[in-house]
Amino acid sequence: xxxxxxxxxxxxxxxxxxxxxxxxxxxxxxxxxxxxxxxxxxxxxxxxxxxxxxxxxxxxxxxxxxxxxxxxxxxxxxxxxxxxxxxxxxxxxxxxxxxxxxxxxxxxxxxxx
Numbered sequence: 633x634x635x636x637x638x639x640x641x642x643x644x645x646x647x648x649x650x651x652x653x654x655x656x657x658x659x660x661x662x663x664x665x666x667x668x669x670x671x672x673x674x675x676x677x678x679x680x681x682x683x684x685x686x687x688x689x690x691x692x693x694x695x696x697x698x699x700x701x702x703x704x705x706x707x708x709x710x711x712x713x714x715x716x717x718x719x720x721x722x723x724x725x726x727x728x729x730x731x732x733x734x735x736x737x738x739x740x741x742x743x744x745x
Contacts, residue, residue: 644669654669
């Protein structure tokens with residue numbers, strides 16, 4: 633089996649007594665030292681090490697089941713200019729002249745004199 637495709641190579645520095653125990657165990661099991669270490673680490677960290685889902689799973693979960701179907705309605709309701717810019721109301725012709733909210737980050741660095 634080729635492990636290099638999905639495993640990271642690590643170097644361990646062990647005291648003589650642990651190195652001796654590792655060597656005895658790999659001979660007893662007739663496996664490589666790396667396999668003994670993998671098994672020991674898996675047992676130490678438990679099943680969670682092997683079964684933990686990627687961190688991005690559920691990142692965009694909204695709690696609704698029809699979000700994809702209702703996307704146009706959601707965007708029309710929630711992504712209005714007024715809501716994004718934090719203003720009470722604005723006519724379409726006024727949009728270009730409305731300043732960003734006070735807490736909006738500056739887009740360009742300020743130059744001091």
